[in-house]
């Protein structure tokens with residue numbers, strides 16, 4: 313496949329003033345010296361190629377250099393070293409409203425913007441209605457764009473960018489802005505683009521669209537390429553790393569209540585017999601509770617709750633539901649809850665534990681946030697909702713063709 317874009321050993325540094333001051337007075341009185349200027353590398357030795365017709369994703373933390381990379385690709389920034397070669401007609405959708413003049417109307421900005429992107433006035437006039445139609449801003453098109461909301465800005469900018477007929481479209485975070493309907497139309501447009509053999513480079517924090525839409529991706533970390541290749545694998549590795557970082561930074565606060573005659577002392581999450589902090593959709597997970605009691609407890613009932621972190625409860629099974637209630641417990645032991653083929657979808661989750669009397673009114677021990685764990689993508693690719701219903705699809709009828717080349 314022909315290369316459309318080549319990024320060759322690109323580094324980009326910015327000069328920043330080091331702020332080494334101990335007080336406000338010092339900040340005010342201190343004279344800036346040359347030695348205070350530091351060179352900061354936003355990109356370091358980044359190389360990759362984008363080939364014709366592919367959708368190429370760029371992912372990474374805030375500040376990892378994604379926008380800087382796109383600006384270098386669009387020629388807005390000059391790399392400090394290395395080079396970028398673009399072989400096709402490119403249209404870039406970068407920062408909010410870049411290229412728009414606030415005092416001019418939407419209509420004038422369409423003409424101005426499309427002209428900057430290389431379209432002749434006659435061509436723009438021929439496409440004007442299509443552009444306005446796509447933006448959905450017909451009734452505001454003769455208002456100055458300074459009166460537009462940020463969502464309206466993006467709609468108009470996107471409508472122009474895709475209608476100037478680019479062979480290579482580079483987009484920074486467009487899907488984050490605008491309402492759901494507009495996002496869907498953008499996605500639809502991307503799919504059409506790809507069907508037409510055009511090329512897209514997409515920066516986004518939306519892992520679902522990277523996974524579903526991109527053919528390949530790179531992952532930037534502190535300005536360097538931390539990983540590249542298949543988007544599904546890359547998104548998994550990236551999410552795992554993000555969650556591990558988050559777990560290091562802040563452990564969930566557990567709280568406990570109850571009368572305490574019997575207590576859960578330890579909670580383990582096991583996959584294939586091994587303790588773990590993350591599971592995948594479809595795994596068989598064993599939750600093991602270690603308990604200890606000071607006295608003899610009659611007919612105790614154990615329960616666990618699993619929920620999305622900060623969100624909905626997904627399931628709340630108890631040992632009484634399945635009739636696993638011993639006549640008495642005294643001393644210590646373990647309870648294992650086996651959850652086969654879990655239907656949880658990716659995201660952070662929490663688990664609470666509870667030991668009650670048979671009537672479930674008297675609480676011996678309740679631990680809120682006993683453990684937190686992450687669900688990573690497994691054999692299911694759903695990204696929204698709280699669980700998967702394990703769908704299978706069947707399309708039939710004389711009007712239905714064979715599989716799409718896109719899948």
Ligand SMILES: Nc1ncnc2c1ncn2[C@@H]1O[C@H](COP(=O)(O)OP(=O)(O)OP(=O)(O)O)[C@@H](O)[C@H]1O
Nearest residue numbers: 326327328354372373374375376377378379380381
């Ligand atoms: N003009 C500039 N001058 C100095 N530093 C800059 C400049 N532009 C970007 N940076 C720095 O370079 C680093 C990378 O920024 P960049 O905007 O490329 O990150 P990003 O990956 O797009 O982040 P986000 O996900 O938040 O959009 C950041 O530390 C940022 O502060």
Ligand SMILES: [Mg+2]
Nearest residue numbers: 378379380484
């Ligand atoms: Mg950015």
